[in-house]
Amino acid sequence: MTDPFVRLERSAFRRRFRLSEELRRYVAEKGLAAIRRHAEDFVRDRLAPAHPYNDGRQTPMKGHPVFLAQHATATCCRGCLNRWWHVPVGVPLSPIQQRKVVNLIMAWILRQVFACRRCGACCRIPDGIVRVSEGEISRIAAFLGKDEEAFIAAETELAPDRKGLVLKSRPDGACAYLDGENRCRIHPVKPDKCRTFPYEWMNPDSGRVCPALRDICG
Ligand code: SF4
Numbered sequence: 001m002t003d004p005f006v007r008l009e010r011s012a013f014r015r016r017f018r019l020s021e022e023l024r025r026y027v028a029e030k031g032l033a034a035i036r037r038h039a040e041d042f043v044r045d046r047l048a049p050a051h052p053y054n055d056g057r058q059t060p061m062k063g064h065p066v067f068l069a070q071h072a073t074a075t076c077c078r079g080c081l082n083r084w085w086h087v088p089v090g091v092p093l094s095p096i097q098q099r100k101v102v103n104l105i106m107a108w109i110l111r112q113v114f115a116c117r118r119c120g121a122c123c124r125i126p127d128g129i130v131r132v133s134e135g136e137i138s139r140i141a142a143f144l145g146k147d148e149e150a151f152i153a154a155e156t157e158l159a160p161d162r163k164g165l166v167l168k169s170r171p172d173g174a175c176a177y178l179d180g181e182n183r184c185r186i187h188p189v190k191p192d193k194c195r196t197f198p199y200e201w202m203n204p205d206s207g208r209v210c211p212a213l214r215d216i217c218g
Pocket of ligand 1: 117118121122123197198209210211212213
């Protein structure tokens with residue numbers, strides 16, 4: 001499935017939305033958890049009913065980061081939800097659909113406010129694991145110019161839950177592919193787990209580990 005942000009980026013209308021400095025400050029002051037609660041409220045009250053009040057005009061073009069995010073992600077009204085994301089009109093959004101909409105809104109906001117400091121802290125979490133799929137193993141082995149079987153034997157190990165393989169870490173827990181200047185040696189083929197942090201996943205500890213997240217998690 002195409003990454004929603006790749007699709008959105010193709011639209012001249014959607015990609016023109018940006019958070020102003022004032023709205024970025026608002027996000028930093030409130031914290032992401034509070035902004036998420038705002039998004040949940042807006043989606044539940046203005047978008048989720050089968051026939052939302054003033055549908056098509058219920059989302060202002062300014063005034064709150066969630067409003068901007070809704071226009072940027074085509075989640076501003078039921079018509080856009082239908083055209084872009086094939087959500088049927090005339091029926092209420094289920095709790096799961098509401099959560100997906102909120103996740104998309106928050107992913108857009110995070111892309112606007114998060115600025116990685118390249119400190120490498122997320123690659124040095126002592127008990128962190130990086131699962132790798134078969135496809136990822138093939139790509140990493142090819143990128144490193146290694147035979148796949150030899151790569152699996154030398155550079156991966158069984159996951160703690162015994163479901164699949166993880167990349168081996170250094171003895172101190174740091175990622176084996178982190179170089180001396182905090183750069184990833186396999187960056188072009190790095191696994192999804194690394195590529196999608198923090199935009200598609202984070203856990204309760206992430207704000208403690210990552211200084212850039214700490215500033216905006218609230
Ligand atoms: S810990 Fe955060 S700021 Fe540091 S490299 Fe990782 S994502 Fe970037």
